[in-house]
Amino acid sequence: MHDHDTEVVTTNRHVLAWVGEMAELTKPDRIVWCDGSESEQRRLQALGEAEGWLRALNPKKLPGCFAARSNPNDVARVEHLTFICTPTKEEAGPTNNWMAPDQAYAKLRALYDGAMAGRTMYVVPYLMGPPGSPLAKVGIELTDSPYVVLNMRIMARMGQVAMDQLGDGDGFNRGLHSMSDLSAERRFICHFPQDNTIWSIGSNYGGNVLLGKKCLALRIGSYLARQEGWFAEHMLILGAESPEGETTYVAAAFPSACGKTNFAMLIPPERYNGWKIWTVGDDIAWMRVGEDGRLWAVNPENGYFGVAPGTNFNSNANAMKTIAKDTLYTNVAVSDDGDVWWEGLDNEPPENLTDWQGRPWKKGSPDKAAHPNSRFTAPMTNNPFLSPFVNEPRGVPISAIIFGGRRATTVPLILESFNWTHGVYMGATLGSETTAAATGQVGIVRRDPMAMLPFCGYNMGDYFAHWLRMQGELRFPPKIFMSNWFRKDESGKFLWPGYGENMRVLKWVIDRARGRATRRETPLGFIPRLSDLDLVGLDVTPEQVEHALRVDRDEWRAELESAGTFFETLAPRLPKALEMQRQLLLAQLG
Ligand code: GTP
Ligand code: SPV
Ligand code: MN
Numbered sequence: 001m002h003d004h005d006t007e008v009v010t011t012n013r014h015v016l017a018w019v020g021e022m023a024e025l026t027k028p029d030r031i032v033w034c035d036g037s038e039s040e041q042r043r044l045q046a047l048g049e050a051e052g053w054l055r056a057l058n059p060k061k062l063p064g065c066f067a068a069r070s071n072p073n074d075v076a077r078v079e080h081l082t083f084i085c086t087p088t089k090e091e092a093g094p095t096n097n098w099m100a101p102d103q104a105y106a107k108l109r110a111l112y113d114g115a116m117a118g119r120t121m122y123v124v125p126y127l128m129g130p131p132g133s134p135l136a137k138v139g140i141e142l143t144d145s146p147y148v149v150l151n152m153r154i155m156a157r158m159g160q161v162a163m164d165q166l167g168d169g170d171g172f173n174r175g176l177h178s179m180s181d182l183s184a185e186r187r188f189i190c191h192f193p194q195d196n197t198i199w200s201i202g203s204n205y206g207g208n209v210l211l212g213k214k215c216l217a218l219r220i221g222s223y224l225a226r227q228e229g230w231f232a233e234h235m236l237i238l239g240a241e242s243p244e245g246e247t248t249y250v251a252a253a254f255p256s257a258c259g260k261t262n263f264a265m266l267i268p269p270e271r272y273n274g275w276k277i278w279t280v281g282d283d284i285a286w287m288r289v290g291e292d293g294r295l296w297a298v299n300p301e302n303g304y305f306g307v308a309p310g311t312n313f314n315s316n317a318n319a320m321k322t323i324a325k326d327t328l329y330t331n332v333a334v335s336d337d338g339d340v341w342w343e344g345l346d347n348e349p350p351e352n353l354t355d356w357q358g359r360p361w362k363k364g365s366p367d368k369a370a371h372p373n374s375r376f377t378a379p380m381t382n383n384p385f386l387s388p389f390v391n392e393p394r395g396v397p398i399s400a401i402i403f404g405g406r407r408a409t410t411v412p413l414i415l416e417s418f419n420w421t422h423g424v425y426m427g428a429t430l431g432s433e434t435t436a437a438a439t440g441q442v443g444i445v446r447r448d449p450m451a452m453l454p455f456c457g458y459n460m461g462d463y464f465a466h467w468l469r470m471q472g473e474l475r476f477p478p479k480i481f482m483s484n485w486f487r488k489d490e491s492g493k494f495l496w497p498g499y500g501e502n503m504r505v506l507k508w509v510i511d512r513a514r515g516r517a518t519r520r521e522t523p524l525g526f527i528p529r530l531s532d533l534d535l536v537g538l539d540v541t542p543e544q545v546e547h548a549l550r551v552d553r554d555e556w557r558a559e560l561e562s563a564g565t566f567f568e569t570l571a572p573r574l575p576k577a578l579e580m581q582r583q584l585l586l587a588q589l590g
Helices: 013-026 038-051 101-112 146-155 160-166 212-228 260-264 317-322 420-428 460-473 499-513 542-549 553-570 576-589
Strands: 030-033 054-056 066-068 082-084 120-128 137-143 172-178 188-192 197-201 231-233 236-241 247-253 276-281 285-289 295-298 303-307 328-330 333-335 352-354 360-362 375-379 396-404 414-416 431-433 445-447 479-483 520-522 525-527
Touching: 013 101, 013 120, 013 137, 013 172, 038 054, 038 066, 038 146, 101 172, 101 188, 101 197, 120 146, 120 160, 120 212, 137 146, 137 160, 137 212, 146 212, 146 303, 146 328, 146 375, 172 212, 188 212, 197 212, 212 231, 212 285, 212 460, 236 260, 236 396, 236 499, 247 260, 247 499, 260 276, 260 303, 276 295, 303 317, 396 420, 396 499, 414 499, 420 460, 420 479, 420 576, 445 553, 460 553, 460 576, 479 499, 553 576
Parallel strands: 030 120, 066 328, 082 188, 137 172, 172 197, 247 396, 396 479
Antiparallel strands: 054 066, 120 137, 188 197, 231 285, 236 247, 236 276, 285 295, 295 396, 303 375, 328 375, 333 352, 352 360, 414 479, 414 525, 431 445, 520 525
16 A cells, blocks of 8 residues: 655654554555655646646746635634643643543544545654754654645755754654544644654644644644653744844744734844844744753744735845745635735726635625735745855744734833743733634634733643743843734724834834833833833824823723633633732832
8 A cells, every 4th residue: 555656754653653554544545755846846747737736826926826715714824622631631721622541532533534545645754943943843644635745845954954854763743634524523633742642533724734833833832842851832033133143032922813824034224224023033933041041932833824814025125035935825815816805905906806715806806815824834945034054953042022912902012021930921911802713703802812812722821931941041031021013092093003104113122131221110010111212213203102002001900800800710720820920010100
């Protein structure tokens, strides 16, 4: 049954035995070992076109680009169908869905039985992290979806490089994915941290099925990180280089569809002539303490799976350049001449489009042409400002961490913590309005600790304890901040222009981290005085900036109460230091 039609051949008996066992269960007609080569990619693209789920785009406008559509019932992560299968429910904790491992294996085994009959099983070896990095991890994903293979080839380092890192060993993540019948009733994303195993079935979308990303790099990753003393976080990593050539690295956790890709690819406004923002990563950071006592971060990924709507040459020109070639689009609208379109690309859509569901769409139609969670999958090497250190095995040293949410009220543009414990409190109580990145209601404020609510692979209380404990390992802990680009005025308009103008806030963060800028104290932390921010050339009044920075006592009393309610759900594993921090802030508010 083994059909080694490409170059990746392994003698690793652990891999061979496991692939054999999974093939016996899922019963594919054929097994293809993927090598990540261009010829393999071309074969799968041709297959997609022949099967009708993939469309080649205009090679003059978008060379090497394709558009895919997913099943309309399958357009986002499914948090209610995502399970952490630890031996005890307590280990998964109150913020995760839990199933006992035996029960989950049995339930999914029945669904996988024969699920690949008539299909091809692709064996996808991949590496997360720079080759040779102490943090790099090998995964193998078995999937019956050529769409997944095409995405994995962009998002991870795929093929021989992974097999080389693995050698003869058993140290690889075992990922099994089948689209099955794409029915939401038979859709499950199950994680078995003790077995370094992921079983995903019934979906063919993004974070549900690209198993290296959220499943391995965050859920399994965070579980391992706690055991081994490092961090696996839902964070972008950027390097800000000054005109004098000083580069400061910043990591930032914003919840899904809250601005990580945009911040990581920031283009400084004219006022910041000579500044360069280098992208190390746009979604995930793996961080460890270096021998020098600093925090060092790598991006485990190899590409960007970014939100399309809202992306344009004004908001994110680097992203636009990044997705101009060799990019796989999902659920965007396509014009008759093979160009892409989405809401927020420009105000002038073509007269006619094919919408994200494949239906004809006319300009002026009230329906969205692109799905709000439509995405691009693009190789990071397309990014004109890709950090030259992105493949550095030890990573880059982090000077500041920002936790940011999407909040119409309450949370100031930027707030610096008093100390590490307060910073961890800020992250732990991060609130944000829900977005289209997950199925469910959009625009509801929920607690999304460290932007990890959907991604923490164990008990959230233990996760907070891990964050607190790591301070003891860090001789030079990064300074921790909280941000909010999304505060609105009384008429519902954003108070802060955001995007490139966030450079002005970033500059203050960098200067604070390096002990250079001044600040003003509030009961809840430090904020910049207006004079601490460079506002020259900004199309916003000082009053608006004051409003964006405001700390309102009544709003914050409610915010602290809400954090207290959240903490109650985490008892008894919530570290006492965090509840004490909350009491302290309440007392400070007076
Ligand atoms: P995931 O990939 O889901 O983890 O999301 P992300 O955090 O990378 O989000 P992304 O940068 O793709 O931004 C999501 C949405 O927020 C897009 O529609 C952006 O246009 C919008 N956005 C990003 N930055 C800003 C900002 O500074 N201000 C405002 N108002 N909107 C922003
Ligand atoms: C997110 O939802 O945070 C994403 C997209 O980055 S997905 O890969 O679908 O999880
Ligand atoms: Mn994300």
